[in-house]
Amino acid sequence: MSTESAAVVDASIVVGAARTEEYVPYLKGKKVGLTINHTSTIGDKLSMDSLLASGVEIVRGFGPEHGFRGNASAGAKIGDEVDEKTGVPLVSLFGEKYKPTKADLAGIDVMIFDMQDVGVRFYTYLSTLHYIMEACAENDIELIILDRPNPNDGYIDGPVLEKGNESFVGMHPIPITHGLTFGEYAAMINDQGWLANGVKCKIKVIPMLNYHHGKPYTLPIPPSPNLNTQQAILLYPSTCLFEGTDISEGRGTLFAFSVVGSPKLQGNYAFSFTPKSIPGMSENPKHLNETCYGLDLRTYDTGIFTQTGRINLSWLKELYEAYPDKDQFFKGSFKHLAGNDKLAQQIKDGVSIADIQKSWEPALSEYKQLRKQYLLYND
Structure with missing residues (x-):
């Protein structure tokens, strides 16, 4: 950090x-x-x-x-x-x-x-x-x-x-x-x-002392080599989904999970980055030594996640829509990250974010109720 x-x-x-x-x-x-x-x-x-x-x-x-x-x-x-x-x-x-x-x-x-x-x-x-x-x-x-x-x-x-x-x-x-x-x-x-x-x-x-859920906490030590900033940690729930796509999630840079892009998006975005081999972080990243074009999220207001209570799906939808070879966008690992076979198909079909979120119910609300049984700290 x-x-x-x-x-x-x-x-x-x-x-x-x-x-x-x-x-x-x-x-x-x-x-x-x-x-x-x-x-x-x-x-x-x-x-x-x-x-x-x-x-x-x-x-x-x-x-x-x-x-x-x-x-x-x-x-x-x-x-x-x-x-x-x-x-x-x-x-x-x-x-x-x-x-x-x-x-x-x-x-x-x-x-x-x-x-x-x-x-x-x-x-x-x-x-x-x-x-x-x-x-x-x-x-x-x-x-x-x-x-x-x-x-x-x-x-x-x-x-x-x-x-x-x-x-x-x-x-x-x-x-x-x-x-x-x-x-x-x-x-x-x-x-x-x-x-x-x-x-x-x-x-x-x-248990910890003086802790409650939702209390802002900046990690004093990076939990893993590619989550090396607080910005990356807070973006990770949303941007890690790109690991199951052809889009680089920024591995091979010093700001993984804070930038996303692909060589195939040249002309769509002005921002670019080039993944390199970085020992101890990412030695063979996606799109190694290729210039990737896409989104720079390093200054994105991550407070929006807690304000809305939502991960961000708009970046996934946006880059899929801009990507020229749509049949090459999603990889087999995407379903393991999403936790279902539906999300990739919903993105392909152009389903609205609101309707995608509705499809997570009632399971999401049922989980929230289940979670309450195990809390050691107040929300």
Whole structure:
């Protein structure tokens, strides 16, 4: 994050990880596993380093997409390794597998889960939470979740994922912006029977202090390499849909998810950008080394999302209508991001945004009611 963005972090919010008095004494004398990444900090230190210094015995770490210390490119497969700084063995959950095996969990008494989410269905840390819960339930391991804010929880919107469209970028019947923290979401996963064979995970949530849903929160650490600004994080629920199209979502630039465009839109837009290979961010982005023409959203007023309670579909409709080879616009992955087979067809058919939004009902309203059962914080 920029210094300017970081300066507006709400200092009154105390994240779960910082409330060490609530869980560190409980960990003493136990063998601990950590599912964390670079956002899992206590003060200015990675929680792995802080907990080890506190005398907690950490026997194994588990890393999601982008790796344990957050330095892997988007989508890059990661192998098991040993943490260079601490010597703790690390198991990758974004390489050969998404779920820890029984052997991976051997000797662990309690698992800590602590990562910064962005509150969007297709962000893969949510799927990592699911698989960690499932593995812990199957191996009778308690899971402690150190809760953190959801920067996109000022509104709940998007089509609810429909059966048959599940994938690692969407496992559960929830809308695009789900309005929950990880601690709240874990209770929903458990209670709704979404884990394999309906198993239940024994969870304990260390909640935040001074937090409520919709409270503005600027993330102090980028949650992943391509969500490197607060603007990108707030645009992400809308612009990530372009990943399922031939339109570049800005990967290969330093402002991914804040610009969208394609070489085929030359003549339609004055703004342009050229995706490059950027190690640690996007090494083989869409339209590599090609000039893309489209929309610059870096100064878009993201407050509109919470004011309207809606993601933005107008950009998707606009670029589809401007795109010359319409049969090449949507890719197979789009249905996994949308959560259904309908949205692409609705865009193709020129259905109005209002009518598209109506088609999300009654599922969206039913989800909003369901969500209320699991809230740890006020709306």
